[in-house]
Amino acid sequence: MDALGSAPGNHMTGHTHGVAAAPEAIESATRAPDWWVRPGLDVVDGRLRIAGRDAEALAREHGTPLFVYDLERYRENARRFQAALGTAGIPYRLRFAMKANPDPRVLGVFRGLGVPGSPESVGVDACSPGEVTRALECGFRPDEISYTGTNVSERDLDVILAADGLHLNLDSISQIERVGRRAPGRTIGIRVNPARGAGYHAGLEYSGDRPTKFGIYEDRLDEAADVAARHGLTIDTVHFHAGSGWLAEGLQAFEAALAEATAMARRLKARGCPIRELNVGGGLGAPGRGHEIPVDLRAYAAVLARHVVPLGVTVTCEPGDHLAKDAGIVLAEVVAVEDRGGARFVGLDAGWNVNCGYFVYGFLQEIVPCRDPLADRTWTVEVAGHINEAHDVFAEDYPFPPVVEGEVVAILGAGSYAEAMSSTHCLRPIAPAIHLERHPSGDRHRQDGPGSDASATDATIDFQ
Template sequence: MIPAPGQLPWEHEGVRRAGQRLTVAGRDAEELARRHGTPLYVFDVTSVTEQARALRDALAGAGLRPRVRFALKALHAPEVLAALRTLAPPGSPDAVGVDVCSPAELRHALDNGFTPTEISYTGTNLSERDLDVIAPTGVHVNVDLLTQIERFGRRCPGRRMGLRLNPRAGVMRGRSESLYSGGGPTKFGIYEEDLDEAVAAARRHGLVVDTVHVHLANGILGEELPAYDAALVPVARMAERLLEAGCPLVEINAGGGLGTPLLPDESALDLAVYAEILAAHFGHLDLDIGVEPGEFLTNLSGVLLAEVVTVEDRLGTTFVGLDAGWNVMNDPFIYGRPVVAVLAARARAPHEKVVTLAGNINEGNDLFGTDLPFPDVREGEIVALVSAGGYNPDMWTDHCMRPRAGRVFFSDRL
């Protein structure tokens, strides 16, 4: 999604500044906050489907057969799932499926109309209780540890399955390695030196390895694509080894990890370049190419609205306190993602101050940002934390018994 001239990187048709007013799906953000109360998530659902369609079309444009599955952990709202179902007839090659990572997510996907063939399960450390739920559904499971192959094989002998691989390479925006795969040990994936043992374990139970799965990226943009390209080299080598071993592969699943721009010096990921990288490594294999976008579909869609309840100078630092804390938006605290905040009613106000943006949780590090350039703000104004639609709404906690944020979804734009 490319911002129009004069727009900031996080702006698009569904979330933008209209004069001084911030709008979401064409609605005035401040008016929504006054009407529904704060903290409040507001979603432009159309942007989710736009992102999904753009990704699918880019992969097809590179000559690939895309299989797009939404990473349900990013946002499991029924409103979003229903919108994704409208992109193509359910069960068709162009339909958007879902990837789940827990029994509850699996039940949720089924309850929202996805069939077992449209669902993949990519979890870790599966328990016997997990398999009590998973096994009867027949969903395709990507298994990521040698011991897990044995457990899955004992419970589901003869099934088709995927192997989640760890090529010891990956990239995260702003860091040299991914949280999922890298030079050091992680809890995810089969290493190349264990590949033969993994195949042997699968065959002991009659399991058929038909999918290669990896997750190499975290929030990447264009500048991370060269490292992502390099990380796929060992993946392609491992896939070739599986084919040579007689595994009837039907899909290479590249996972998720595509990011969206937020800061002024960031630009949208060039999907055509991303697709060409996948085509260069896997196009000759003539297999389906799976992707599991999460934040790429949802980040830009959501805005968290909060009221300013405190403005106070303390030992030379101006604290701007909000009626929202890390209990309703903890992605910045877990992944170190920066926060961009604008005033809902004065969205183009000059940044005359430097402030610390503080939450309302009784912990000293419940700070959305320090030394942030910000307008001269007053108590009672509404602040919008933009590009917050992915992960944050569903990762809330009841820490300090603070309630979850409200949610409003708009499937149309005014």
Template sequence: MPDSEHAPFWWERDRLRYDKGHLRFAGEKVQSLARRFGTPTFLYSADRIRDNLASIREALETTGRPYRLHYAMKANRFAPILTLMAGESLCGIDACSPEEVMHAMGCGFKESDISYTATAVSNSDLDTLARFKNLHLNCDAVSTLRRLGPRAKGRDIGLRINPAMGVGYGDNELLHYSGEATTKFGIYKEQFDEALDTAARHKLAVTTLHLHTGCGYLNDQLPVWEQILAEAKTFAEKIPGLRAINLGGGLGVPHTKDDTPLDLKAWAAVIKRVFGKSGLTIEVEPGDYVVKDAGLLLLTANTVETRRSTRYIGVDGGFNIAVEPAFYSLPFEPVVTRLRKGPDLPVTVAGNINEALDVFAEGLPLPPVEEEDTLALINAGAYASAMSSNHCMRGQFREVLLF
């Protein structure tokens, strides 16, 4: 089907769109890549990653404050992506385990490029982390401070706080790291003085305040995010000698046609209003925004049939390699890689795992799909391969970074 016979899809953009009826991504014909690498395969665009990081840097320039950008590598730890970032000095790293720290260093990052923030940190973790003298550590519990002190006396550290407010995609509570309900993350206001006293007792210098309150927020959530930053400022004002405020990540991307892309100018304006005159360095830790829309997951339609009144498309990958629809109720839109003639029909796209929740989309209008066609899941660059498992022993896939 010529492209002109089908209205543009909401997700189409430069280097991700149909050309003469075939989906092209990062300058490549997706069907050809599927034949070359097989399925399931994750494809990532180096250019899109560069562009996304550049967009964040451009926005941060408008805050009037110095800034540091740390990529949340838990979103996607594929070594070629990290090597690209380190080799081109695109950003630093946000790590959340000793293994992530060592993996990042193996890909070219220096200790001083890495900010470490984790929860339920063990003594074994602390023993390992204390050996990295130039690694920045953010502590999210009084217990962590108490146990880190004897191992790292005199060290500069950060405190991760919990402002008791959360924000996330579509106000999805599953994506809130803080809020009305008590969570495991960060130090609450009621404990904050104790945390400062514990740090001082062990001669730990608190130079950074850290918070991360949720994932995937867009424009509609910016007013709440501004309230969160205002609350964080009340914590910051209690710390003499504070140098930096780390605002965490959470910047989201559109998942459906009804979503509007995050306005980074408006996002940066919030930072400027709250912290523009603070004298602090601004730190951010995006993951989703950097890599999510830079990735596709290629799958083969192996079963196409109607059951009762529902048209099912079964594919050769499941929620074990792309967890967000099942775990977080996040829309994950499958798209065709070849536009066939015929009307769009509502379909349910389901994976190959023997679990009822293994469904990628329900009632999604798609152009005609035949068995052995290749489908692509958009927004598969973050929290997919990195969270994969071998459930049902179907955890095999490939990853390819396209330049």
């Protein structure tokens, strides 16, 4: 099985194994083969369905590789997150980390969840001028957008400062100085580095023991406040981001980071800064395999309440993966099944240029055949892509059902940091995407492409 903490970009280890799965591997893989099944992603008559549509049929109709999204799942995830925060009794804002999936149709889902400023509304977290522009184009008001970037250029500031009312969190003393010169008297937030981190593995901790490029450390906090004061900048927000992809076992580490950030916020308040918001960033992951335990959102909200309520501020959460990951899949065709050097390889017509979650981050992913997705996993395989790089793999030592060339498989958990990070490496084309709306009955559908152009390959399919 893949090592949970394996370093990104170092997955092809060259080890040798047989083509039959060891009994313990089979047991582990089949203990809960349907752990990922949910409304909108289920198995009907032995076939995988997403948002009520047969997954293999979509692949045959539109080709592979193909992204398919269940738009209702984004709504469900946001509502569940809001419900947990509401139950904890803390004033909150929820923003979607749009780098996870900046597709206009996905942003439109979040934009439509509530009246701006209401508890039901969802804003966006942006980290580039392009994301700010995209959010505005999708109907978000500037005051619904929070910008937290790093190594911001003057060109970046041209766009950011033009969005009057945007929440701007500055990542360094250099940024505070630059914004102070260009926009004296402005209200800002600052990103701090609590020197405590939480992540899917150590490499994804944004503020751990090792120095990182993110945020202002405690030993320079007073200097940052002095620079802001010299330019008449008002600091009303403290932001931090502990890391990416952490699951249930990371909650304690997150709380340690939260405690440090809260202490830094108190220091700023003691200096007279009117701190109104503690922005805890995102970082909450979503399970990729059955053995991974998701964050208990009620426990997460209770941790926030423990530290934020005494501070008397609003807490802002900016998840990406947690709202988006399980809303999408990638469909790919099996184009090779071959034993090599004692290993069995299942080759797909998709590569890390389409879905780089394992290649870049080391995130484990579940892969299932569209026909009989709950079949016994009696093989152990390497699932590899078609990019001419040794590290182009989706899974290693992976218990998998027997498959043949020509079958269609689904890579689950592709709703975030997949299409958004696609590339044309090796001049492979960007995979098209289909966005589905669930409806309880009927098999008629409307096909609309991006904007107003009809398209069979990049479509919003709406059951009616």
